[in-house]
Amino acid sequence: MGKLFSISNYNEIKEFFHKKGLKCTPQRQAVLKVLQESKSYLSINKIHKNVKELLPETGLATVYRSLETLVELNLVVKVHLEDGCHSYAIAPEGHRHPIVCTDCNSVIEYTECPMEDLSKQISEQTGVQINTHFLQLFGKCKECQA
Amino acid sequence: MGKLFSISNYNEIKEFFHKKGLKCTPQRQAVLKVLQESKSYLSINKIHKNVKELLPETGLATVYRSLETLVELNLVVKVHLEDGCHSYAIAPEGHRHPIVCTDCNSVIEYTECPMEDLSKQISEQTGVQINTHFLQLFGKCKECQA
DNA sequence: CTCTAATTGAGAAAGTTTCTCAATTGTATA
DNA sequence: TATACAATTGAGAAACTTTCTCAATTAGAG
Numbered sequence A, B: 001m002g003k004l005f006s007i008s009n010y011n012e013i014k015e016f017f018h019k020k021g022l023k024c025t026p027q028r029q030a031v032l033k034v035l036q037e038s039k040s041y042l043s044i045n046k047i048h049k050n051v052k053e054l055l056p057e058t059g060l061a062t063v064y065r066s067l068e069t070l071v072e073l074n075l076v077v078k079v080h081l082e083d084g085c086h087s088y089a090i091a092p093e094g095h096r097h098p099i100v101c102t103d104c105n106s107v108i109e110y111t112e113c114p115m116e117d118l119s120k121q122i123s124e125q126t127g128v129q130i131n132t133h134f135l136q137l138f139g140k141c142k143e144c145q146a
Numbered sequence C: 001c002t003c004t005a006a007t008t009g010a011g012a013a014a015g016t017t018t019c020t021c022a023a024t025t026g027t028a029t030a
Numbered sequence D: 001t002a003t004a005c006a007a008t009t010g011a012g013a014a015a016c017t018t019t020c021t022c023a024a025t026t027a028g029a030g
Helices: A010-019 A026-037 A044-054 A060-072 A115-126 B010-019 B026-037 B044-054 B060-072 B115-126
Strands: A076-080 A086-090 A097-101 A107-110 A129-140 B076-080 B086-090 B097-101 B107-110 B129-140
Touching (some): A010 A026, A026 A076, A115 A129, B010 B026, B044 B086, B115 B129
Antiparallel strands (some): A097 A107, A129 B129, B097 B107
């Protein structure tokens, strides 16, 4: 089956899959599309629900499998919310950190990262070589402050 | 039942519970003690296993309930590991960030926090008022770099 | 168009977390 | 120190989440 949805960068996405010997299936496309069109983090169930509007037969297991694949390809990121639940979001281009509004749950991407400087500082102080970091900010967005 | 374990700051802990109308039960003490004596993050099952060495009859549900209570009291923190699983650790005094060694799973506490400055900067740039943040660092500790 | 290996759907299975309820137990008060 | 009461517990059921299995389907290479 060919291109099912009008994913903007379809050919690029297809390449991503093929380079790893993976098929560009409608299910994977649908999961990606659902996340691309959402501006906030989505839970597995919400993703499944939205995907079924595009492809009604899609099983939950496939959603799990697709998300796993997409995370491996760095097209999607798995995030942790305050209550400990997992959600998924389209991977931001470049290195960014999400600010989650605790009132309306919307997400603002923050593009500057304080870690570059900090990593060096930490290495010097503790001897630990920092490889990755996980930074998530919680607060109130402009609208919700009213 | 009185004091079961030699928790260093027993009376202080007891006060913590009583102030909220909570009982200072051996099970809660045991969960706290297990975390206090561990230098790394522990999964629920590991905590349950260790607690049973002190109090063999302790049920898993009680471990869940105790952890929930201890997190509410800010005596314990819930953390997210890279694979998306939850673990728990004794809450560090003051404001600190954990550095988790991805090889040996040990934890180094980092005491400096870049967020104070950053929060102001973010507020100015995005209008979002940052309330909390979640920062976790992953890397290789001195020993594991050899 | 055909072939093949990757992928899927469905349901089972495994694992995690919460709930229910009778029995127990800290702790305040007498 | 004994009593009463509300909070807590253990055990298992229930709910929920995630992974696994396998026959059927399908994307993509030739």
